Each structure stands twice: as C-alpha cells, then as structure tokens.
Amino acid sequence: MRRGLMGGLVLGTALVAVMLQTGGVWAKDTVRARFAEYSTKTGPFFQELADQFNAANPDIEVKVEYLPWPEMQQQLMTDISAGTAPDISHMATRWMAGFAADGALAPIDDLMSPGFADTFVPTYLDLQKQDGQTWGLPIAASARGLFYNKDLFERAGVTEIPTTWDEAFEAAKKISALGGDIYGMGLQGKDLDTEGYWFYSLWTHGGSIIGPDGKSGFASPEAVAATENYLRFISEGLAQPGVTGSSREDLQNLFAAGKLGMVLSGPWFNAQLAEQGKDVEYGIAHIPVATTEATYGVTDTIAIVEGSDVKPQAMKFLEFIFNEENRLAFGKLEGFVPVLKSESTEPFFTENPNMAVFLEMGPVAKFAPLLPRWEEMAEGLKSELALIYSGEVEVEAGLQAAAAKMDALLAEEQ
16 A cells, blocks of 8 residues: 555656656646737637637647737837747738848748648748748738729719729829819828838839849839829829828728728728728729739738747647638638638639639739848838928939939848
8 A cells, every 4th residue: 555655656756757848738838929900800810719729739828919010010129129029920021031131030941740831822922931941921911902982983974994094093083073072092101001002003104123133123214104103193182182191091091981082902901891981882993004014912921930939839820820711711801812722712702803803913913022121121212202292302303312222221231
C-alpha cells in the first residue's frame, strides 16, 4: 500500500514535469492576434473564430484584438519598437515590404503545412513574397469599380453608363445641373488611399508608378493628363466641394446619402450601402478609360511578427481562419473578392452583379509597388496632389516635386 502510494506520487510528479516541459494542458501558449476593422462586424467575426479554435485546441489560447484601420500602422510601429507587438498582425500589403525589410516580420514558408500555399489564387499570394520568401497571407483582396446612382442618372437624362472619362465628365455635368447639393463625381483628396484614387486616372491614361527607366512615373505626360482629367471636374464644380478635405469615408457617405452621381470604390462598399444607403438604387461598372483599361487592385496582409515566441501556434490559427469554410464566410461578410481557389466558383461571387464586376476587372488590376519606403513616396505624392487640387501649385510643378522625392528615396534604397 505504501509502495503503491509512493509509486503513484513519483509517477505523478514525473507526469507533471513532462507536462510542464512540453507545454501541456496546464501551460497554454497564448497567441495575440490583432485585426483591423473593415466594419463593425470584423472584430466579432474573428472573436468567434478564436473561440472555436480555442475550444478545439486546449493547449493554445488565441486572444483577439482589433483596431480601426487608420490606427493600425502607427500602433504596430509603436508596439514593435517597444517590444509589445502582437504575435499576429493585420496590415496593408504595401506596408509589409517595409516591415519585412526592417526584420519585423517572420517568413512563413517553413511554418505552413504542406499544400496550404497551393490553396491560394497565385496572384494574391505572390504579392506577399519578397526576396524569395513569403511574409504573410492575403487576408483581403479587392479591385475597384465605378458606383453610379441610377436615380440621379435617370433624373439627369443620362441613359448610358460612362465607359470613358469624357463620358463620365459629360454625365457629371448633367447630374450636377440638378442643383442643390448634388454633384456628379466624388473625388478623394484626403487620408488613406488618396494616392490610390489618383492611380485610377493614372493607369487608365496609360501611366505607371515606375517608368521603364526604373524612375518615378509621377511626372510623366500620362500622369499630367490623368491629373488634368480630375482637375476639370473640380474647376467645373462637378465634384463635391472641398475635395482636399474629403476622405474615402466622406465620399462613401455622400453617395449613400444620394448626393453623388458617381464614385470609385471597392466591393466592401456594397455592405455599407446595404445598411446606410438602402434608398439608393445603384449599379457598378468598370473604371472609365482614357487610353487603357485598368483598375486598382489592393490586398491586405496578415503576418506573424518576428518577435513572437509562438510562431507555429500562430500559423496554426492562421490556417484555421483560412480554411475553406471560414474564408468563404469572411468574404461574404465583408465583400472581398476570392483569395482561395475554392471561393472563385461560389455563386455569391459569380452570380451577384455587384460582386461579379470586380472579378471581371481582376485581369486588368494593377497594384502599388512593394518598396520598403513606399509609404514615404506615397505621402510625397499626396501632399503635392492636395496642392494641385486646391490650385496652389501647377500640375507639372507639383508632379515633378512628387517624382523628385520618390526618385531620391529610390536612390537611397540602392
């Protein structure tokens, strides 16, 4: 009896030691995962996934955090500097290059299960790669299109959906002539993605961000024509007042209120209109063209931070949220285009005209370059565009200043 008790104590002690050494059920690994909010539904969605994952994985506890998009970049930079970054972080893909170059992100190629990478649409996963390594996963992808208000078109006598910028200009004149506080075209001049709004015009005029000589394309003849294209909407009073004070959200709110005839935006806008623009009958068309069909393609990334002590556990959670069922649910919730091959044939995307149009434009989508100092280059462009839109600087002078700053930053990287 005594020997049995002692034997049991010895066995129990050994078992406890093994469990503690191996991180067993008594020592959960905690994974902090931070997400950016696309809508008020984003945080609760990932919290529900974390709850499911935690229940199925008793040795891991995922704790979900979420922040508004405008706060994400600065907060991540602050946390990385302070050593308080989460294990998993959401970010714009265009930020990823800088974080990866600074050593803040972990390459995930060796963390992924065999075959997992093959479940993605190659176009979107390839954007997560630099220097032969994969730095994150495409948590969101979108193309952009022309949202137009059917009622305002009808009242203004516009019977054809604009396919060129000249047609959009003529339609905007008729819609703005309705009077009151109704305007033909929304133009963005402030905050996140202001440079992206300009890219619509740049690319459809045949321009490029980086020219064939490897230098900035911000001051090319095509870029000048693209900028003058927007200026005519402003100078004729066809865009909303105060373009340089208008963010993407401001434009979307005006459209949802029935005050704009046209605005350029992405598939997520459908969800906002379903809630806030129920009285607006709208359609979505391709971006108007000057010389070249194009649209702005954007991906967001979710990555594992290099300082994490639980990288394999973090990867396990990422593979859970990117399984076919969970990924499809997220795409439907927020309205993003498919990033998994299995999503691409879903009727939700292929049979819904408000989603299918974005899939149609996928082949002509262009992306911002993955350059470590791209954000500084984009900020230089945004500053000059604000001066140009407000009439403080001539088009060519402003664009040349933006190009000079970009070229200087490119030279510093070489």
